[in-house]
Amino acid sequence: MNEIGSRRRATVHDVARAAGVSLATVDRVLNNRPGVRPVTAQKVEAAMAAIGFQRDLSASLLARGRDLRVVFLLPAGSNEFMGSLAGAVERRAQSSAGERLALELRRLRPLDPEGLARALDGLEPAICDCAVIVGSETPSVLAAVERASRRGVAVVTLVSDLPNSARRHFIGIDNPAAGRTAASLMGRFCPKGAVGVIAGSLALRDHRDRLDGFGAVLAREFPGLQLLGPLESHDEPAQAEALATRLLADHPDLAGIYNLGAGNAGLVAALAASERARAVRVIAHELTPATRAGLDSGAIDVVLDQNPDHEIREALRAAQQCALGSAAPVTTDPIEIGIFLRDNLR
Amino acid sequence: MNEIGSRRRATVHDVARAAGVSLATVDRVLNNRPGVRPVTAQKVEAAMAAIGFQRDLSASLLARGRDLRVVFLLPAGSNEFMGSLAGAVERRAQSSAGERLALELRRLRPLDPEGLARALDGLEPAICDCAVIVGSETPSVLAAVERASRRGVAVVTLVSDLPNSARRHFIGIDNPAAGRTAASLMGRFCPKGAVGVIAGSLALRDHRDRLDGFGAVLAREFPGLQLLGPLESHDEPAQAEALATRLLADHPDLAGIYNLGAGNAGLVAALAASERARAVRVIAHELTPATRAGLDSGAIDVVLDQNPDHEIREALRAAQQCALGSAAPVTTDPIEIGIFLRDNLR
DNA sequence: CAATTTGTGAGGTACGTTCCTCATGACCAA
DNA sequence: TTGGTCATGAGGAACGTACCTCACAAATTG
Structure with missing residues (x-):
C-alpha cells in the first residue's frame, strides 16, 4: 500500500x-x-x-496557446541510421499532435560543422523552444550551442555528445561502454591477430568514445590482439568499402574488423568480395538494412544498436523538462546498448 | 525540411x-x-x-482539477522481478507529480486469482481511472476485468496478458518469441540430450506462451533435444530448487534447463550444489540479483529480460490513452526482449 | 389536452498559467 | 518641485475542457 x-x-x-x-x-x-x-x-x-x-507545463502551453516546438537537426546523406532517426521523428510527429508538441525535422549536410552552426544560429526562441542536434565536437558548433543557449533555445545532443558545451542534456548510449563491449566480444571471438578499426570521423564524440573504450579493453584484457587504425570512413559506404578491402588485402593476420561508424553497406560489400571474410570476425553499429543483411549472410557477427524510437522519445522528454525553465538537471531513462546476433534480430 | x-x-x-x-x-x-x-x-x-x-488530455485534467489516477496491482512475495516492477512504479511516482499523474501501488498475494479479483472489484471509477494488473488467466480474474471495464475503470495487463478479456491493452514482451529465442540459443549450445523446463504456473499466460514458443522451435529445429516437463515451481525459490535438483539427479543426459518462470535464487542454489551443473546450459528470465549472480558465477548462461522501467512507462502511456475515452486502439512502443550474457550485464 | 419527460441550447465558472493594461509608490536627477 | 524611470500590485481575458444551472421546445404519457 x-x-x-x-x-x-x-x-x-x-x-x-x-x-x-x-x-x-x-x-x-x-x-x-x-x-x-x-x-x-x-x-x-x-x-x-x-x-x-x-510549474504545470501543459497549463503553460495552454495559456500561451501554442505547442512546445522542438527542431531536430539531423545529418542527411547515406547514413542509414540517421535515416532511422528521422523516421522515428516523423512517426512521433504524427502522434504528438495530441500532446501539444510540434516537431520539425531538418536534414543537414553530414559532417559539416559550419552548416550545423548556421542552422542553430537561425533558430529563434520565438520559433523553437529546443533544438536536438547530432554534431561533431568542433569550435564552431560549440560556439553556436553557446549562442543558442543564451538566446533561450535549449540544446539537447543526440547520439554524439558535446560534453563541455552549453547543451542541456545528452541522449544516447554510453559509448565508451559500447566500445568496451565490442572489445570484450571480439576478444572472445579471436584470441590473437590484428583487429582493424574503422571510424566515421574522430571529430564525432561518439566515435572517439567507442574507440577509447575498445582500445582500453583490448589493451588490458586481450594482449594477443593488435589494434590497427583507426581509419576514417567519413561514414561513407564507398570509403568504408575501400578501407575494409585494404585491411583484408594488406593484413594476412587480420582476425577482426570493428566498424564503429556508419557506412556498413560498403563494409558488407567488401566482405562479400573477399574469400577471407568468413575467417574475420566483424562487429558493427546500428541495426539498419545493411547490417541486417550482414548478419543474415554471416558477414557481420554482432551489431551493437541504439533504438532510434527510444532516443527520440527520451529527447522529447528532455525537451519538455528544458521548457520548464528551471535549472534543475534534466533526467531521462538511459538508452540501452542492444546486442544483436543473427538469431535475435527483431 | x-x-x-x-x-x-x-x-x-x-x-x-x-x-x-x-x-x-x-x-x-x-x-x-x-x-x-x-x-x-x-x-x-x-x-x-x-x-x-x-481531445486535449491535459486541458481535460486541468478542467476537472484532478490527476489521472492509475493503480498498479502487483504480486507481492519473493518474486524479485515483481519487486523491480514495484521499484519502477515508485521511481516513476516521484517524477510523475509534474505530469498530472497520480500513481498508487498495491502488492497482492501472488498467484491468488480471487484476491486479485477482489482488489479489482474494489476500484471505483471515482478513485481510479486505470488499473494495471499482472494476473493469471482464470475465470474469476477475467470476470473481474469485465466488471471493472463496465464500471469505467480501464484495465491494462502487464507482463502476462489476458487476451480474451475486456482488458484495453497489454504491455510486455512477445512471450512466444522469447520462448523461441530461448530454444534457438539452447539448440546452439547443446546439440542433443534432455532439456528440463520449469514454469511458475501454467495458469500464467506469459509462462504458457514461452513454453509454447520454446517447445515449437525445439521440436521443429532441434530434434536431438528432448523436452522434459514442464514442471511448476509456483515461482517459489524453494520449489524451483527442489525441481532443479531432481532434474539434475534423475536425468544423466540432462543438457539444459530453461526456467521460464521466477524462483531463480533456488535454481542457482541447486546448480551450485551439483557438480554436473557446469555441463548443463541454463537459460532463465529477468535480470534480478539472483540471475545476475548466476551469470557472474557461470551457473546461468543467458538471461532473457524485460525492462521494468520501460514497461511501467509504456503502461502509463497506455493508461493516458485509455483515459482519452475513445474506442481507438491503444498504441505503445513494443517492449524489447533483452538478451544478457555475463559480458553485457548492465 | 394537459402533464411530464426528454433533448437541446445558452451561458457561466473553474482549472493553472500567460500576458496585458493600468495604477501606485519609491527613488533620483534637473 | 517637477518629471522621469523603475519595481510592484491589482485585475482581467484567454487557452481548451468540464460541469453546472436554467430555459425552452418537442415528444411521450396519462
Whole structure:
C-alpha cells in the first residue's frame, strides 16, 4: 500500500502568497521578464523551493496557446541510421499532435560543422523552444550551442555528445561502454591477430568514445590482439568499402574488423568480395538494412544498436523538462546498448 | 525540411459548429453523459471524425482539477522481478507529480486469482481511472476485468496478458518469441540430450506462451533435444530448487534447463550444489540479483529480460490513452526482449 | 389536452498559467 | 518641485475542457 500524490499541488498563487509578492511578480520571475529587483526575485525563488512549486507545463502551453516546438537537426546523406532517426521523428510527429508538441525535422549536410552552426544560429526562441542536434565536437558548433543557449533555445545532443558545451542534456548510449563491449566480444571471438578499426570521423564524440573504450579493453584484457587504425570512413559506404578491402588485402593476420561508424553497406560489400571474410570476425553499429543483411549472410557477427524510437522519445522528454525553465538537471531513462546476433534480430 | 503541426488544432467549439449542435451537447457526447439522442450523438461523432478532433488530455485534467489516477496491482512475495516492477512504479511516482499523474501501488498475494479479483472489484471509477494488473488467466480474474471495464475503470495487463478479456491493452514482451529465442540459443549450445523446463504456473499466460514458443522451435529445429516437463515451481525459490535438483539427479543426459518462470535464487542454489551443473546450459528470465549472480558465477548462461522501467512507462502511456475515452486502439512502443550474457550485464 | 419527460441550447465558472493594461509608490536627477 | 524611470500590485481575458444551472421546445404519457 503506497499512496502517492494525494496533496494538492502548489500553484503560482501559492508561490505569490508564500513570497509575499503579487501574482504578476511571480509570473515575471517565472518567465524572466524584466522589472524585478534581484532581491525580490530571490525571495520568489526561495518560496518556490520552500513549497516545492512545480510549474504545470501543459497549463503553460495552454495559456500561451501554442505547442512546445522542438527542431531536430539531423545529418542527411547515406547514413542509414540517421535515416532511422528521422523516421522515428516523423512517426512521433504524427502522434504528438495530441500532446501539444510540434516537431520539425531538418536534414543537414553530414559532417559539416559550419552548416550545423548556421542552422542553430537561425533558430529563434520565438520559433523553437529546443533544438536536438547530432554534431561533431568542433569550435564552431560549440560556439553556436553557446549562442543558442543564451538566446533561450535549449540544446539537447543526440547520439554524439558535446560534453563541455552549453547543451542541456545528452541522449544516447554510453559509448565508451559500447566500445568496451565490442572489445570484450571480439576478444572472445579471436584470441590473437590484428583487429582493424574503422571510424566515421574522430571529430564525432561518439566515435572517439567507442574507440577509447575498445582500445582500453583490448589493451588490458586481450594482449594477443593488435589494434590497427583507426581509419576514417567519413561514414561513407564507398570509403568504408575501400578501407575494409585494404585491411583484408594488406593484413594476412587480420582476425577482426570493428566498424564503429556508419557506412556498413560498403563494409558488407567488401566482405562479400573477399574469400577471407568468413575467417574475420566483424562487429558493427546500428541495426539498419545493411547490417541486417550482414548478419543474415554471416558477414557481420554482432551489431551493437541504439533504438532510434527510444532516443527520440527520451529527447522529447528532455525537451519538455528544458521548457520548464528551471535549472534543475534534466533526467531521462538511459538508452540501452542492444546486442544483436543473427538469431535475435527483431 | 518537414514542417509539422502548423494548423490550429480543432476544439470542442469547432466540433459543435461542424455538427450543428451546442457545446453542451458535444460535451455530453464526449463524456457520455445522458440526454442525447443516438441520432444526435452520431452526428457529433461524425463531425469529430470529419474535422479530426483530438481531445486535449491535459486541458481535460486541468478542467476537472484532478490527476489521472492509475493503480498498479502487483504480486507481492519473493518474486524479485515483481519487486523491480514495484521499484519502477515508485521511481516513476516521484517524477510523475509534474505530469498530472497520480500513481498508487498495491502488492497482492501472488498467484491468488480471487484476491486479485477482489482488489479489482474494489476500484471505483471515482478513485481510479486505470488499473494495471499482472494476473493469471482464470475465470474469476477475467470476470473481474469485465466488471471493472463496465464500471469505467480501464484495465491494462502487464507482463502476462489476458487476451480474451475486456482488458484495453497489454504491455510486455512477445512471450512466444522469447520462448523461441530461448530454444534457438539452447539448440546452439547443446546439440542433443534432455532439456528440463520449469514454469511458475501454467495458469500464467506469459509462462504458457514461452513454453509454447520454446517447445515449437525445439521440436521443429532441434530434434536431438528432448523436452522434459514442464514442471511448476509456483515461482517459489524453494520449489524451483527442489525441481532443479531432481532434474539434475534423475536425468544423466540432462543438457539444459530453461526456467521460464521466477524462483531463480533456488535454481542457482541447486546448480551450485551439483557438480554436473557446469555441463548443463541454463537459460532463465529477468535480470534480478539472483540471475545476475548466476551469470557472474557461470551457473546461468543467458538471461532473457524485460525492462521494468520501460514497461511501467509504456503502461502509463497506455493508461493516458485509455483515459482519452475513445474506442481507438491503444498504441505503445513494443517492449524489447533483452538478451544478457555475463559480458553485457548492465 | 394537459402533464411530464426528454433533448437541446445558452451561458457561466473553474482549472493553472500567460500576458496585458493600468495604477501606485519609491527613488533620483534637473 | 517637477518629471522621469523603475519595481510592484491589482485585475482581467484567454487557452481548451468540464460541469453546472436554467430555459425552452418537442415528444411521450396519462
